[in-house]
Amino acid sequence: MSSEQFQAFISYARSTSTPLATALQGAVERFAKPWYRLRATRIFRDDTSMSANTALWSTIEGGLRQSKWLVLLATPEAAASEYVTNELRWWLDHKSADTILLVQASGELWWDRAANRFDTARSTALPRVLVDAYREEPRWIDLRWFEDEGGLGTADPRFEERVADIAATVRGEDRDGLIGENVRQHRRARRLARSAIAGLTVLLLVAVMAGIVAVMQAGEATQQRDRAEEEARVATARQLAATAQSLVDTDIVKARLLADQAFRMEDDALTRAALLQSITSNPYLLDAVDFDGSATALAGSADGKHVIIGTSAGAVLQWDRAGRAMTALREDGGAVTGISVSDDGRTVAAAFGKDAWRTTRSIAVWRDGALVEGPSDAVGPVVVSPSGETVVHARTTTTSSGDAVPGVEVAVLRGVSGTANAEPLGEVDGYLRSVAFRDEENIVILISSDDLLTAQHRGIDDFSLHSEAGRGWIPLRYQVDALAGSGSAVAVPMPGGDVAVYSTLGSDMSQGARRGAAPDGTVTASAVSATGARVAVASSGAIYVSEPAPADAERPDFLTLTGSTIVTQLQYLGNGQLLSAGGGRVLLWDLDRHPLLSTMEATTSTLSNASGAPVVHVNNSGTQAIVTADELTEAVWHVLGVGMPQRVSGLFLDWLDDGSAFFVEPVTGDVVILSSDGSEIARNSLGEAGASVLRDEAQLRSGDVTGRYLAPDDTLLIGTMAGLVRLDLASGNTTATAIQTSSLSGSGAYAVGNDTFNGKPVIVSSVADDTTVAELPVPLDTTSRYHDELLVLREGVVTTVRTADGGRIVATLADNPAAPLVIDQGNDLVASFLAVGRMQLSSLSSGIVLGGLPLDVERTSPRLGYGFSDNGERLVISYENDPSARGGGLAVLDLSPSRWIEVVCATVGRGLTAAEWRETTGRAVPGDLTCGGAGTTPGASGRPDPSSPPEPASPPATAPGQSAPESAQSPSAPEAVGLPSNCIALFDDPAFSTMGSRGYELFEGPGPLGAPVAAQSTDVGIAALLAPLERIDCSWGRFEGAPEGFRTTLALLPAERVDEVVAVIEANGILCEEVDGRTRCELVDAAEEYLLARSHVLGDGVWIASVVVNDGDTAYSDKVADAVLGS
Incomplete structure (x- = not known):
């Protein structure tokens, strides 16, 4: 018997490659096997070729000795395996690398042609013992796709092709002949099987026919039931979506909950539109809570972590936002007419009366939830010092009939955290409207007489008057004035929609008064920020926020916040956030952050004002962006999340997967690969082929050249209207064609040439065949650009979207040709400029508008550009400098539905109730109504903050041999x-x-x-x-x-x-x-x-x-x- 009993020995890492090794052994042994034989080839694999024994290596060594070939399943795990290395070392010592067959199962294999050896840095799947084992580049078999998620495995047609490669090699037979023999044996086996089955089939026919009728009837019934359930599910999802969209202005919490349920039931353009619009209609909503009763007073700690609510029934409720806990400090009594809380939320004071609009009769003070004993004659208004140690209030004054009247005597309760001590401070002349602590030792008292306001700054040690500001006018019909928490400003709504904002820091409030703005209407609440920089008023359920301007300046614009049917309480917090309440709900707003829009990545004037609109190129992972302009010969490179852009010389061509990028130098014509800091990684000359394409008669600019990197071929295409050059990066060889190229499709299969300025049609060419596939007559100055595999032609006010070959129109869009438009084909998205401060996101296939997205109003100008990341989950926006704007910059919009759901669930803080479901749908209540599904409504810990922008992207991968910073x-x-x-x-x-x-x-x-x-x-x-x-x-x-x-x-x-x-x-x-x-x-x-x-x-x-x-x-x-x- 020959000493070689096995055609091949399979060497592999058992931890990762056992499924592939098992499949290959069986398939190679059975390939082209006669029906009467057990196997056509014997393959040694440890699990099937060894019995239990006490001499493991000796058994393996015997298998190696008896095998003609060694088949290595190359993976990073195999490269690190001691057993695999020992097997390879034995083979090289006793046989030859010429009989080692490489099968790439995962990781990378790279041959360095210059060194005539494997590249050790890039070949992550190759054991080091094989780096210098081959005299010339070997051919290896790529099976990395075998275990891909959702792959077909052994049923994939490619698997049999690779098995044929291995079987032909280890048997030493002609591959084509072996494939033919495999087909013949397979057909012979099928003929034998059919003969055996034919007899049995006749016997089964009668029984089967009887069963078929029953099965068909049952199957039809099942299909009808499934179709009905599917149609009902889709209809319910769309009903929920439509209802959500109708509620965004009046019940934002329910609107968001319904939109969440709709999207979870059916992910389509309609439900995505409802989900996105529930956020963008009220983007600054930070949090919400529902409670029993109707709010008559409202206060919040400086950091917004604690909110105190007073109700018409006399309840005083403390909402701990971090823990989602609502605690009743008092459950009933007279209506709450006023509330104040310390900066840390530990001290709370409330005033009570017959109803919310009558004179107060008493106050109550709590420290850490416990009632503090105070004076029996204390009434409101009441205010707590920042530390919570001191409470200032009014004292009771009664009429002859015993009814309390507004107090004009001010008193103080000191030492709240210890033994509280009450003492009078002094009297004021006028109606005491409100009090605020300027700091721990000083207060501001707002009083009125007839239609004039006076603000007094006093110390609480001796009640001495430090300063007084008078002559603040208050129309008698408007009694919802507001004193800032710092006491430095007063807001007074005026007839016609103006809001007067007075400073209390001077002597005459009428001098230097500023005005905010709102629509004319009945004002139900007002508030002014600590510095007077913002003022808010409520009317007809909406809140109008403006930044007051000088009285003689143009009336300022206002921001409208909706989502409630009524708003009766407003308060600015120390951190600038805004609280509102109406009925049984409190909403918290953060006007400085949009939950989907990042902060500005950078604010440099990145491009020349004469360069035209910016073009944004986002890398595959969405972590970097390069901004160019058609008239420039340089670009600005942003690593998102770092915020410090780098100016890079050259014309951008395309990205590489590792975060580096291709540029062409307009002077030398060389192609360079640069890293994000502008350093050069590699350089290639385009030679004479490049010279014919990169014209010499005029300097090229970014708008003149386009590029596409084809990773599978390691090839770069560079095109201009003078032609197209192909650069083989492995060999450095170049070839040129005369294909006119102004843009290349994502796959590099098609090129479009645009010379419409001279009245010529748009030419679409096949890159592989060097042939024209379409000539498209279009108006003068039509622009054309590929977005992945879609050709976008912007023809005046109409944009047509075509297939890559230009043959079929996919969509027709109304358009503004002066503004940017980008398309993400894979995610069916279109982003287009809508108006100053707004852009629009639409579904390409259906035309459904998903929602309006925010832009920085101060920076919005015609010089605006944006681009999608490859997965469509980030939209990077470039604002270029404009003489009328604040400056250039870069921002990122998060368009991932997972982020939308995160924002929705974080702001509503609860799930949909069974009653809300039944009221909306009339259908049986599903098992999971939590926001986000599967019980994912954020609970007492770790609740995400929707005002926080997405996490900054990670910097690009470091070069080989470098450690991460x-x-x-x-x-x-x-x-x-x-x-x-x-x-x-x-x-x-x-x-x-x-x-x-x-x-x-x-x-x-x-x-x-x-x-x-x-x-x-x-x-x-x-x-x-x-x-x-x-x-x-x-x-x-x-x-x-x-x-x-x-x-x-x-x-x-x-x-x-x-x-x-x-x-x-x-x-x-x-x-x-x-x-x-x-x-x-x-x-x-x-x-x-x-x-x-x-x-x-x-x-x-x-x-x-x-x-x-x-x-x-x-x-x-x-x-x-x-x-x-x-x-």
């Missing part, structure tokens, strides 16, 4: 003094009082000061460290003309990372030193025409990074540090 690690929670709640809180300090007088404007988010950010963009390492940290960004400055002002980023910094940050700062040439227990770093670049100062202060768990440009306030960074860390 430490800044990409998730920071641990530091022991820090904490961040200010917002930029207003940061700069609410006398040290910054001159900012407004200099004409500076406050901006929150990565600020619009172009020059400082452009200068700081060179500090790439610093930007990368700041990106993942919890932080706020604030700017004070003049945003038009020459930049002037300040920009500050405050971030929480773990103590263990301080040394790392200091090292990076100093590596950027900024020297650091220890000063008063803090690390202070500063670099000043001063010239006659320009001043730029960069500074960093690190201490107490906070990192303060500041930029000062063209302003002489060199103490700015120290002021910020003192305001945050204490002087």
Whole structure:
């Protein structure tokens, strides 16, 4: 007998490749097998060829010795396996690499042709013992698709082709002859089987015929039932969607719950539209809660974590937002006429009367939920100090009949957390309307006499009068004036829709009064923010928010918040958020963040004003974006989430999967691969073929050239209207054709040439055949561009969307040719410009409008561009600088339905009730009505904040041999003094009082000061460290003309990372030193025409990074540090 009893030995990693090894062994052994034989080939595999024994390696070695071929299932696990390495080493020592057959099961195999060996860095599936084993490049078999999710496995036609390759090799037979023999044996086996079956079939016919009739009848009944249930399910989903859309303005909570249920039942354009519109109709809604009763008073802690509600029945309810808990401090009694709460939510005070509009008769004070004993003659109004230690209230004054009248005597309750002590303060002359704490020791008292308001600033130690502001007019028909929580401003609704906003800091409120705006109507509530920068009024169930302007200026615009049928209570919180209540519901609004729109990624003026509209190219993973413009020879590269763009020279062509990108140099004509920091990774010359396409007579610009990388072929296509060149990246060879190319399809199969400016038709060509497949006569100046495999022709006000070959019209869209339009074919989405401040998202196939999406109104201009990520879940928007706008920038919209559901469920805080389901559908109640399904309604812990933008994208993958930057690690929670709640809180300090007088404007988010950010963009390492940290960004400055002002980023910094940050700062040439227990770093670049100062202060768990440009306030960074860390 021959010593070689096996045709092949299969070497593999059992942890991952057992299914494939088993399938290959059986298939190769049976391939072209005569029907009378057990197998045609013997294959050694450990599980089937070895019995239990005590000599494992000896048995394996025997199998290796008796085998002609070794078949390696190459995977990363096999490359790391000791057993696989030992088997390969034995084979190389005793036989030859010429009889090792490579089967690529997973991972990568790369042959380095220059070195004539495998590339060790890229060949993740190859054991190192084989790197130099081959004299020339071997041919290997690719089976990486075998275990793909949803794949066919052994039923895939490709599997039999690969089995034939292996069987022919190990048997030493001709592959075609072996395939023919396999077919003959298969047919012979089928003939034998048919002969045997024929007899049995006759016997079964009678029984089967009888059964068929019954089965058909039952099957038809089942199909009809299934169709009916399916139709009912779809109809119910669409009913829920339609109802949700009808409720978005009057019952936003129910609208969102119905939209969630509709989408879960049927994911189509209609239910997606309902889900998206439930968010975009009221995008600033942060949270909601329902309760029994009707709200007559409302207050919230400074951070918005605790909300106190008073009802007409006398109940005082405390809502703990983090825990979703509603606690009754008092369940009934007289109607609640006023409520106040300390900054931390621990002290609550409420005033009570016969009804919400009558004089109060008593007050109650609670500390940590326990009732505090107070004076029996105390009445409202009532207010709690920021610390909760002090309560100021009025004292009872009665008429001769015993009825209480508005108090004019003010008193104080001190020591609330200990032994409370009540004492009078003094009297005021007039009707006491409201009181506010300016700080812990000072109050502002608002009184009225006839139709005039007076605001008195007094101390609570001796009730001394510090200042008084009078002459604030209040029309008698409007009694819903509001005093800011800080006492610095008063809002008074006026006839006709104006809202007067008076400052209490001067002596005459009528001087310098500002005005907000709302529609004319009956106002039911009003509120003004701490600084008077925003005012809100409620009317007919809607809330109107505006930023007051000088009285002689143009009437300001207002933002409309809907979602309720009635609003009776409004209050601004210390963090700038807005509370509203009406009936049995409280809503919390955050007007500074949109839940689907990220903060601005960058605010540099990224492109020349003469360059035309930007074009946005998003990489496959949605983590990076490159912005170009047709008239430029450079681009701006953004790593999303980092916020510091890089300017890159060259004409963008296409992305690679690893996050690098192809560019062509317009001068040399070379193709280069660049990384996100602009460094060169590789370079290829296009030679004479490139010269014929990249014309010499004029310098090429971005709009003249297009590119497409074909990853399977490792080929790059570069096209212009002069022709198309193909670059084989492996060999460096180039070939050129005369195909006119202004855009390439996603697969690179088709090219479109557009010379409509000269009256010529649009030409569509097949790249492979070098033939014209369509000539499309179109009007002059028609633009054409491929969006994946769709050809989009914008012909005036109409856009036609065609198949890639130009032959069939897929859709016709009404369009604004002056504004951008992008299509995501795979996700059936169209994004188009709708109006100033708005864009529209539609379904391409159905034309259904999914919803309007927000744009930055201040930045919206004709110079706007946007692009989808490959999965359609991110839309990256580029705002280019415009003389009438604040500056350029980049923002990201999250379009993933999972994010929509997250926002919906986070804001409503509950699931749909059975009663709400039955009322809407009339159908049986399903088992799961939780928001998001499967019990996913956020509970007491970890409730996501819908105002938070999506997590910033990760930086691109590092190059081989490099480690990931430490800044990409998730920071641990530091022991820090904490961040200010917002930029207003940061700069609410006398040290910054001159900012407004200099004409500076406050901006929150990565600020619009172009020059400082452009200068700081060179500090790439610093930007990368700041990106993942919890932080706020604030700017004070003049945003038009020459930049002037300040920009500050405050971030929480773990103590263990301080040394790392200091090292990076100093590596950027900024020297650091220890000063008063803090690390202070500063670099000043001063010239006659320009001043730029960069500074960093690190201490107490906070990192303060500041930029000062063209302003002489060199103490700015120290002021910020003192305001945050204490002087």
